[in-house]
Amino acid sequence: MASLVGSRVERKEDKKLLTGRGKYTADVTFAHQTYAYFVRSPHARAHIKNVDISKAEKSSGVVAVLTGKDIANDKIGGLIAGWRIKSEDGSDMKVPAHPPLASESVNYVGDHVAVVIAESLDEARNAAELVKVDYKVLKAVVKTDQAMDSENIYKDIPKNLCFDWLLGDREKVKEAFDKADKIVKIDLINNRLIPNAMEPRAANADYNPSTEEITLYTTSQNPHLARIIISAFNGVAPENKLRVIAPDVGGGFGSKIYPYAEEVVCSWASKKIERPVKWIADRTESFLSDCHGRDHVTHAELAVKNDGTFLGFKNETIANLGAYASVFGTVTPTYLFGPCATGVYKMPAAYSNVKAVFTNTAPVDAYRGAGRPEATYTIETLVEKAARELGMDPAEIRMKNFPTQFPFQQTLVHSVDSGDYNAGLKKAMEVADYKGFEKRKKDSESNGKLRGIGFCSYFEACGIAPSAVVMSLGCGIGLWESAEVRFNPTGNVTVFTGSHSHGQGHDTTFAQIAADRLGVPLENIEISHGDTDKGPFGYGTYGSRSLTVGGTAIVKACDKIVAKGKKVAAKMLEVNESDVEFKDGEFIVAKSNKKKTIGEVAFACYLPGTYGEVKSPLPEGEEPGLKETSFFDPGNFSFPAGSHICEVEIDPDTGNTEVVKYTAVDDFGTIINPLIVEGQVHGGLAQGIGQALYENCHYDDTGQLVTASYMDYTMPRADNFPEFNLGFTCTPATSNPLGTKGCGEAGAIAAPPTVMNAVMNAIGTEISMPATAEKVWKACQKMNKSNSKAA
Amino acid sequence: MKTFNYHSTKDVKEATKLASSSSAFLAGGMTTLPSMKLGLASYKDIIDIKRIKKLSGIKVSGKSVTIGSTTKHAEVANSKEVKKAIPSLAALAEGIGDPQVRNRGTIGGSIANNDPSADYPSACIALNATIHTNNRKISSDKFFTGMFETSLKKGELIEAVEFQIPEKSCYQKYPNPASRYAIVGVYVAKHKSDVNVAITGAKSCVYNEKSIANALLKNFSSSSLDSLKIPSSGMNSDIHASADYRANMVKVFAKKAVDAC
Numbered sequence A: 001m002a003s004l005v006g007s008r009v010e011r012k013e014d015k016k017l018l019t020g021r022g023k024y025t026a027d028v029t030f031a032h033q034t035y036a037y038f039v040r041s042p043h044a045r046a047h048i049k050n051v052d053i054s055k056a057e058k059s060s061g062v063v064a065v066l067t068g069k070d071i072a073n074d075k076i077g078g079l080i081a082g083w084r085i086k087s088e089d090g091s092d093m094k095v096p097a098h099p100p101l102a103s104e105s106v107n108y109v110g111d112h113v114a115v116v117i118a119e120s121l122d123e124a125r126n127a128a129e130l131v132k133v134d135y136k137v138l139k140a141v142v143k144t145d146q147a148m149d150s151e152n153i154y155k156d157i158p159k160n161l162c163f164d165w166l167l168g169d170r171e172k173v174k175e176a177f178d179k180a181d182k183i184v185k186i187d188l189i190n191n192r193l194i195p196n197a198m199e200p201r202a203a204n205a206d207y208n209p210s211t212e213e214i215t216l217y218t219t220s221q222n223p224h225l226a227r228i229i230i231s232a233f234n235g236v237a238p239e240n241k242l243r244v245i246a247p248d249v250g251g252g253f254g255s256k257i258y259p260y261a262e263e264v265v266c267s268w269a270s271k272k273i274e275r276p277v278k279w280i281a282d283r284t285e286s287f288l289s290d291c292h293g294r295d296h297v298t299h300a301e302l303a304v305k306n307d308g309t310f311l312g313f314k315n316e317t318i319a320n321l322g323a324y325a326s327v328f329g330t331v332t333p334t335y336l337f338g339p340c341a342t343g344v345y346k347m348p349a350a351y352s353n354v355k356a357v358f359t360n361t362a363p364v365d366a367y368r369g370a371g372r373p374e375a376t377y378t379i380e381t382l383v384e385k386a387a388r389e390l391g392m393d394p395a396e397i398r399m400k401n402f403p404t405q406f407p408f409q410q411t412l413v414h415s416v417d418s419g420d421y422n423a424g425l426k427k428a429m430e431v432a433d434y435k436g437f438e439k440r441k442k443d444s445e446s447n448g449k450l451r452g453i454g455f456c457s458y459f460e461a462c463g464i465a466p467s468a469v470v471m472s473l474g475c476g477i478g479l480w481e482s483a484e485v486r487f488n489p490t491g492n493v494t495v496f497t498g499s500h501s502h503g504q505g506h507d508t509t510f511a512q513i514a515a516d517r518l519g520v521p522l523e524n525i526e527i528s529h530g531d532t533d534k535g536p537f538g539y540g541t542y543g544s545r546s547l548t549v550g551g552t553a554i555v556k557a558c559d560k561i562v563a564k565g566k567k568v569a570a571k572m573l574e575v576n577e578s579d580v581e582f583k584d585g586e587f588i589v590a591k592s593n594k595k596k597t598i599g600e601v602a603f604a605c606y607l608p609g610t611y612g613e614v615k616s617p618l619p620e621g622e623e624p625g626l627k628e629t630s631f632f633d634p635g636n637f638s639f640p641a642g643s644h645i646c647e648v649e650i651d652p653d654t655g656n657t658e659v660v661k662y663t664a665v666d667d668f669g670t671i672i673n674p675l676i677v678e679g680q681v682h683g684g685l686a687q688g689i690g691q692a693l694y695e696n697c698h699y700d701d702t703g704q705l706v707t708a709s710y711m712d713y714t715m716p717r718a719d720n721f722p723e724f725n726l727g728f729t730c731t732p733a734t735s736n737p738l739g740t741k742g743c744g745e746a747g748a749i750a751a752p753p754t755v756m757n758a759v760m761n762a763i764g765t766e767i768s769m770p771a772t773a774e775k776v777w778k779a780c781q782k783m784n785k786s787n788s789k790a791a
Numbered sequence B: 001m002k003t004f005n006y007h008s009t010k011d012v013k014e015a016t017k018l019a020s021s022s023s024a025f026l027a028g029g030m031t032t033l034p035s036m037k038l039g040l041a042s043y044k045d046i047i048d049i050k051r052i053k054k055l056s057g058i059k060v061s062g063k064s065v066t067i068g069s070t071t072k073h074a075e076v077a078n079s080k081e082v083k084k085a086i087p088s089l090a091a092l093a094e095g096i097g098d099p100q101v102r103n104r105g106t107i108g109g110s111i112a113n114n115d116p117s118a119d120y121p122s123a124c125i126a127l128n129a130t131i132h133t134n135n136r137k138i139s140s141d142k143f144f145t146g147m148f149e150t151s152l153k154k155g156e157l158i159e160a161v162e163f164q165i166p167e168k169s170c171y172q173k174y175p176n177p178a179s180r181y182a183i184v185g186v187y188v189a190k191h192k193s194d195v196n197v198a199i200t201g202a203k204s205c206v207y208n209e210k211s212i213a214n215a216l217l218k219n220f221s222s223s224s225l226d227s228l229k230i231p232s233s234g235m236n237s238d239i240h241a242s243a244d245y246r247a248n249m250v251k252v253f254a255k256k257a258v259d260a261c
């Protein structure tokens, strides 16, 4: 049987998703359904003096109007920060209370004040306009780099500082810098982004008063986590009385990893009114209240020798957390950022110092790549600048500092198990035809255009797991993953995974793995996920962990199935277990024609009695049934890496920048399905190029979100991109038996510095993301002026 | 969205009779529906005019191209007659928004709305258009009166827009990267005895940039604009483009348009 692993199997789920037959949270409607509409703060910062609901309560169709006082009276817990970070001085991070409905103060535009529940959405929305909130408006703190010098938003959090964290050794770095021939410095802004999942967030909670059970449908990347947080921390219902279902989910990019106020409020409210409560975000609510991404202000320095050898690295960053510490808000700018900021290089000394600040903006949390795009942007623009200042080729300076021995102990945390960075960069230069660049540049110039080329070599730490490691760094949960493989009596298979697919194609990839492992045809395998009442607890999907961690759990459960199957087959075939081999779905006795298919064995496991001639196939002491569970906790993260090269063409008269050539060569270890992997790279690149050239979340000085619709927030479109040239190298991961490393975030990590390096190469000066036409045009004007002076 | 009465009529008289101070005509709905959904506008009566046959279609004579008010952008973009008579007009329609918008949005809705960064108003000014309504003809230089304002009276219905066929013309637009409306759009048209340079996106309302038009009237070549300086006063300024940038782009795109004429 040909192996399915490695083949371009078309996505099983696409027929359903592309023909409108998916089932999303918004598609679920219960009998006696009610609809929720949230009253949100129009101010970035204000005290709530009074909330008057008397008119709203009397409005047509209204079932209930609930406020922050009600939720406090019912002792519903606040939203949590999932990761405890300590400051350099050893003190704990400081976080404000984050009630699901505010009762004392509101801290960003969109903050939740009250919920109106009515027979229809229109009635709920109309009544919400009648809720009168009396605010005392306060001066908002908006800008990341000014937060520490502004008024305190929260009484007991001085300087709006959540923590001042250090990773690395300042002394060693100082010594390294003292020895340097040259110190290259850079100031960067990592622009704030809005995730924009295609499906807006939604929740539908249905409380059954006779069983006291709540069923919550929600748009989650991580239903098990939602369940444990809503029960253990918010205290809405005990875990056994809360079932969370994340059915089809239309993208998340990190913004749907954890529960928000709305899920907590809908669940609690459903219990209160004893009717199901449904909420669907409109697009404006998504812009305002989905957690945003990035938002760093960074100063970084690189100490180098004249021959290009790196000696040391400093990273001083201010990270904006928004108004509250969201679940992964504190780990994203620390452990997901700091360690990777030294890049793919041998770096004898380094530190990352991050000051995380609160502002009156939406909470900031993980967004595709989470911390690693920010890290890669920092080091890769700095390295490129070093090459410029030393007059070295950008490829040469990188190769000079690549490690060649693996495992490679990276400066700050990670022991990278495998990789071949030289091979990746060389292949990228080939695919990109680096040699031909000068000619292409001349051609562009003859058309009045500027052309630039940019490089980026990255690595990242994903496959987010090792429980022992992450818990030692302050994580409040373990991060293993589970799988249950269940043979049905008729020989087909259902695989339950604790991870979650919201567009990544798990139904196909995971089925390929199980099909190979069990010798069962792909179409006889169903992947089930997203329901806490089906299959074991798991930790969901983010950080490119589903395949390396969750896929491995599937492999292990399949192996247990085969092990039991061998015993049963041996009994059925009346031979010793050691004489039975398993291959391509058959248990075979060597040097004989005796065999049983895995389907026959499965059937026998479910009918273990003795009847006439038929003897029970179950060995003594063996339980009936054929179903195995595995929990996999790897020993290390996985470390995808790669080199990307971009060429841009700029019209100096308008500043318009076009990406004309983009090459990505990635090492994702073993690739299960190249078609799906290429799709993931394309999507990541779209978001990464989007960050570099188009996307930008903009709050004005009063904290109003200016980019609150697609009329102002620039989503990149297909016509903004060239055909991508993709290539792959492969050094298998050693931390999981599949050898996979994860591919979901790579594009979003590598593209911003790659594109920006190309832009800066073309115009010869530094500019910040997004490189909008006006910014580039201004830089070109300056360049013209200085050129004419020089001439 | 607030509830409203929906009327669909087949006849201009009935449509205008239904109109009141709290009604809107529904053509493509590309502006009306989003603003209702966002709660920015609400109406008691929505009067759908798409079924009125005489409002849709394209007629070309020796001197002019007349486009019915409910004719969709995609129909203008794909029309062989328009492409032949005034290719720049078809190209303008092709550059509006995205396929969804072009397959719904209409010329009548666009000019009635008079968005400061809409494309069609510049075509009207550049091509000396006459706006035919249910009871009069309005010349385009009297039609666009201010930001989102026109000389249409309450309940007055645009039936068609008649464009004068120029000797040569070109529309060049720098699209807003998010919405794809014009940050700056410049429509240059050379007629027998005059030149129009209609600018959209730059100020609160479309206008004819006389300094460029006069320079081109003397010498219809882009080099005649080299020494010209467009002041930035009165130009729009927002997160996408400053007044300064817009002023500069007016000239850059005027030159591009002349070169491509």
Ligand SMILES: Cc1cc2nc3c(=O)[nH]c(=O)nc-3n(C[C@H](O)[C@H](O)[C@H](O)COP(=O)(O)OP(=O)(O)OC[C@H]3O[C@@H](n4cnc5c(N)ncnc54)[C@H](O)[C@@H]3O)c2cc1C
Pocket: B023, B024, B025, B026, B027, B028, B029, B030, B031, B032, B033, B034, B049, B069, B070, B095, B096, B097, B098, B101, B104, B105, B106, B107, B108, B109, B110, B112, B113, B117, B118, B119, B120, B152, B156, B157, B158, B159, B179, B180, B181, B182
């Ligand atoms: C995403 C998006 C992108 C867009 N991009 C662009 C762009 O790049 N360039 C551009 O120019 N436009 C753009 N538009 C606008 C679009 O082109 C439509 O033309 C415009 O929205 C109005 O046309 P409509 O037919 O949809 O009018 P409707 O929304 O139906 O009506 C708009 C207004 O005009 C009135 N009206 C409609 N027809 C008549 C009539 N015959 N007589 C009198 N009054 C009438 C209505 O009462 C209403 O007040 C965009 C729109 C969207 C949603």
